[in-house]
Amino acid sequence: MNEHSIRNVVIVGGGTAGWMAAAALGRYLDNGYTKVTLIESEEIGTIGVGEATIPPLITFNKMLGINENEFLAATQGSFKLGIEFVNWSGIGERYFHPFGFHGHDLQGLHFHQLYLRERKRRVMQDISAWSMSAVAAARGRFARPGPEATLPLSQMLYAFHFDASLYAKFLRTYAEQVGVDRVEGKIVDVSLRSADGFVESVTLADGRKVEGDLFIDCSGFRGLLIEQKLQAGYEDWTHWLPCDRAIAVPCANPGDPDPFTRATAHKSGWQWRIPLQSRMGNGHVYSSAHISDDEAEKVLLDNLEGEPLQDPRRLTFTTGRRKLAWSRNVVSMGLSSGFVEPLESTSIHLIQSGIAKLIALFPDKRFNPVERDEYNKQMQDLFEDVRDFVILHYHATTRDDSDFWNQCRTMTVPDSLQHKIDLFRAKARVFREGFELFATTSWVAVMLGQHIVPEEYEPAADALDADKVAAALEEMRIGYLETAQAMPSQAEFIARCCAARPPEPALKSFDFGAMA
């Protein structure tokens, strides 16, 4: 530590973003000098949605030393092996975007090239028959691939579904244990230093002032510091991602929870279905230019699989990103930094990634602009990668049954996405650039699932012996099937490892590890 070291970090907001940042910074800035304070307002509350995740959250838990079973038990959590898309490519059609991999590559060739070659020779099952996650998901099975897991179980990646408010509560307990101070109160004013316009302090409704060197704006869509005070600007993506409203309602579980999220397309948007241990999270995401709020609510309620457990809640948003995620001494995270939309469950990952990048580029009181610019560049790239992947789902469709789908199908997409589509359409090529979030399996699953059929496969695939390729594919397919059949159902796995229970008496740490 020296005279330039950051002394006070102030996190504004106690939703998922605020408490994730508090937990991670509390742990990583535990240097006996830096103090982390989080301010939240019970009166304002949190957005209360955001219950499906992607696999990198496992790394976040590991970084923090969080026991996965305790975390799941405390948040009514369940496992997620991917997303089932219904009615996206066309009405009555479905496909699965799995976590993990499709098959094994052979002699340096991507599995999907071999699959496409074989598909020219004979009628093939859907490519998801070669994904460990998809095969297990289709059978409602789950086993945790521990560090000792061998093929094909080791190819299975997973993420979580959880109750958003219980997750914030869980992280709050963790953060307070690592020394984060929590301040309850509503911020009514933000003061800037006259010399450089940096944020100096925030004032609460009762007159208390909280000063800081570095502020993390986790105040949600309102962007209390980053936008309302610093006017960092917002890039609006509504022309590519027209959904701007959501209605959320939990319902009773119709049976054992499935280990996957389902996204069902409707005429003017889509509906999520997120099965937790105790209930099902549901929501209709839609374009207000194409359907009224009342009609959208009716669509949602008509498509519930169980009794609604609360009144539906209406939410409004604008898809896009904050032009400067980091401005002066304010770093925005969570919804204050932008929102692509929930289709691929990426927002919590964007928070996690923002935290990791901030730790890697942590400033001192001199705030070297090179660190800020690098952070902003990396976050912009990540947001745009996610944007392109999500747009693909809307654009690559044969649906022509509504103005909404006609608009999405015929719109011009970003050049970066068009390039990816063109490469895939020609010879099924997928290249992952830089730190792109979605890997080959994801692009292949969605492109094939949404009927972007490659005209050819890579010429190098013809160099492999056709009968050997056919035999290898069959062996893999049977391997996935048999491994899935040997797994417990997700319900059995949860009952043994991480069934939700009251927080008192204190949860015991235990881990069953791999349960193939």
Ligand SMILES: Cc1cc2nc3c(=O)[nH]c(=O)nc-3n(C[C@H](O)[C@H](O)[C@H](O)COP(=O)(O)OP(=O)(O)OC[C@H]3O[C@@H](n4cnc5c(N)ncnc54)[C@H](O)[C@@H]3O)c2cc1C
């Ligand atoms: C419809 C919808 C579905 C979503 N689904 C998913 C999903 O499946 N997966 C996923 O990863 N993400 C999802 N998200 C995104 C996810 O909900 C958010 O990324 C996540 O909840 C983080 O929100 P937040 O903490 O930024 O904001 P919020 O939860 O809104 O928290 C804001 C905090 O700031 C505080 N605050 C605000 N103003 C003041 C003030 N003046 N004084 C004091 N405190 C203040 C509030 O009290 C609150 O504590 C979804 C979002 C929407 C809209």
